[in-house]
Amino acid sequence: xxxxxxxxxxxxTSTLSxxxxxxxxxxxxxxxxxxxxxxxxxLASPKQPLFVPxxxxxxxxxxxxxxxxxxxxxxxxxxxxxxxxxxxxxVFAVVMVGSRQYIVFPxxxxxxxxxxxxxxxxxxxxxxxxxxxxxxxTYIGKxxxxxxxxxxxxxxxxxxxKVIVFKYKKKKNYRRNIGHxxxxxxxxxxxxxxxxxxxxxxxx
Amino acid sequence: xxxKEVFKLAKGFRGRAKNCIRIARERVEKALQYSYRDRRNKxxxxxxxxxxxxxxxTRQHGVNYGNFMHGLxxxxxxxxxxxxxxxxxxxxxxxxxxVDISRNAFPGNKAIAPPKKEGLAILI
Numbered sequence: 001x002x003x004x005x006x007x008x009x010x011x012x013t014s015t016l017s018x019x020x021x022x023x024x025x026x027x028x029x030x031x032x033x034x035x036x037x038x039x040x041x042x043l044a045s046p047k048q049p050l051f052v053p054x055x056x057x058x059x060x061x062x063x064x065x066x067x068x069x070x071x072x073x074x075x076x077x078x079x080x081x082x083x084x085x086x087x088x089x090x091v092f093a094v095v096m097v098g099s100r101q102y103i104v105f106p107x108x109x110x111x112x113x114x115x116x117x118x119x120x121x122x123x124x125x126x127x128x129x130x131x132x133x134x135x136x137x138t139y140i141g142k143x144x145x146x147x148x149x150x151x152x153x154x155x156x157x158x159x160x161x162k163v164i165v166f167k168y169k170k171k172k173n174y175r176r177n178i179g180h181x182x183x184x185x186x187x188x189x190x191x192x193x194x195x196x197x198x199x200x201x202x203x204x
Numbered sequence: 205x206x207x208k209e210v211f212k213l214a215k216g217f218r219g220r221a222k223n224c225i226r227i228a229r230e231r232v233e234k235a236l237q238y239s240y241r242d243r244r245n246k247x248x249x250x251x252x253x254x255x256x257x258x259x260x261x262t263r264q265h266g267v268n269y270g271n272f273m274h275g276l277x278x279x280x281x282x283x284x285x286x287x288x289x290x291x292x293x294x295x296x297x298x299x300x301x302x303v304d305i306s307r308n309a310f311p312g313n314k315a316i317a318p319p320k321k322e323g324l325a326i327l328i
Contacts, residue, residue, distance in 0.1 A: 092295070094287050101287045130283055131291075131298070138298040140305060143282040163243070166236035175233075177205055201301040 090135040093192045095150045096128035104150060104189045111160075114183035118154045124187065126150040132192060137200040148195035156186040205229070254289040261292030265303045275306025 092105050098113035118124060129148040132139040139145050159181035167176040207225055213235070214221060214228040221231040259269035267275075276283070281302070283291075292299045 094283060094291075101284050103287060103290055130281075130287075133295055133298045138301045140281060140301065142280045164236055164239070166233065166240055168233060168237050201305070203297040203301065 091192050092133050093129050093148070093150055093195075094131040095126045096130060097126060097187075101130065104152075104192070106189050106191050109155060109186050109188040111184050111186050113185070114157065115154065115185045115187075118157070118185065120154055120156065122154045123190075124152050124154060126152060129192075129195070132195040137202045139195045139198050139200050141198075145195050145198050147197065148192070150192050151190045152187040153190055154185060155188050158184060158186070160184050205232070251285060254285040257289035258285060258292055261289075261299055262303055265300060265307075267303055267307060271310055272303060272306050275308075275310040276302070278309040279305055281305070 092103055094101055095104050096102075097110075098115070100113065102110050102112070104110060115124070127144075127149055129145045129150060130141045130143060132145055132148055139148065141148075160183070161181070163180045163182075165176070165178040165180050167178075168174065210225065210229050210232050211222075213232045216222070217228070217231055220227045222228060255269060258272070262269055262272040283302075288299075288302070291302070
């Protein structure tokens with residue numbers, strides 16, 4: 001279940017960051033929401049790298065919340081992704097959100113337990129960073145990496161898929177059929193910072 | 205549950221379980237009981253799977269699962285088994301660093317060397 005959620009958070013910031021250039025100047029009237037969210041993303045991490053998913057190449061279900069306007073500007077980027085791949089900064093972190101641990105990469109999103117009181121487009125910082133890995137070194141927290149923070153943007157507050165809770169007791173004529181939808185929050189990771197001063201293990 | 209809902213859930217079942225309401229209702233109720241139970245069992249099953257993966261990863265560095273986790277506990281590293289298994293699969297160098305830390309924390313681990321695999325040729 002959990003590993004599934006990590007995999008499904010492989011997304012297309014590539015298309016997103018490409019859209020920033022093309023979409024923002026072109027549509028100034030109707031796209032207030034879209035351009036605002038995108039520009040805030042960009043401000044938070046100026047060197048936001050283009051992200052190319054490692055494990056699977058599916059690009060489909062990522063941009064559900066980016067409103068219906070996105071398909072308009074989705075055609076150009078696919079070719080350019082391959083060229084700019086080396087710019088990607090290779091860093092990941094293990095972060096604790098709502099008593100669960102997630103492996104996060106800048107640019108991808110994760111589904112977490114509902115963060116109460118957070119609104120869409122809020123910027124949040126996650127302080128419980130248990131491990132940070134870069135290309136050359138690993139920072140292992142005991143139990144947390146001091147000063148390391150993960151910055152994220154709340155993208156969507158929604159309900160998970162419905163689960164049918166069917167309770168049944170034999171010979172007692174007892175049946176209960178209840179639907180349940182767990183509230184969840186989708187956050188997109190923008191950057192991982194502050195880990196540099198802590199002791200590192202250098203990798204071969 | 206009404207008939208329509210039952211048939212909707214019975215899509216893809218075999219034989220009469222997808223067409224006849226009496227049998228379909230029976231099978232759908234049983235299926236929902238299983239899914240209720242297995243949502244709970246899933247947590248145990250996944251934990252078992254993660255432990256197997258961690259064990260496979262640590263044994264490549266000559267440490268078994270139990271000693272590895274004991275070393276992490278001593279160092280107060282609170283990564284859970286889900287994350288450790290994913291690190292062992294996708295981030296081998298970071299995982300090696302974790303194994304080294306665990307090994308230093310728990311000297312009993314040092315003595316263990318991976319067993320040599322020798323063919324039958326020696327016997328002859």
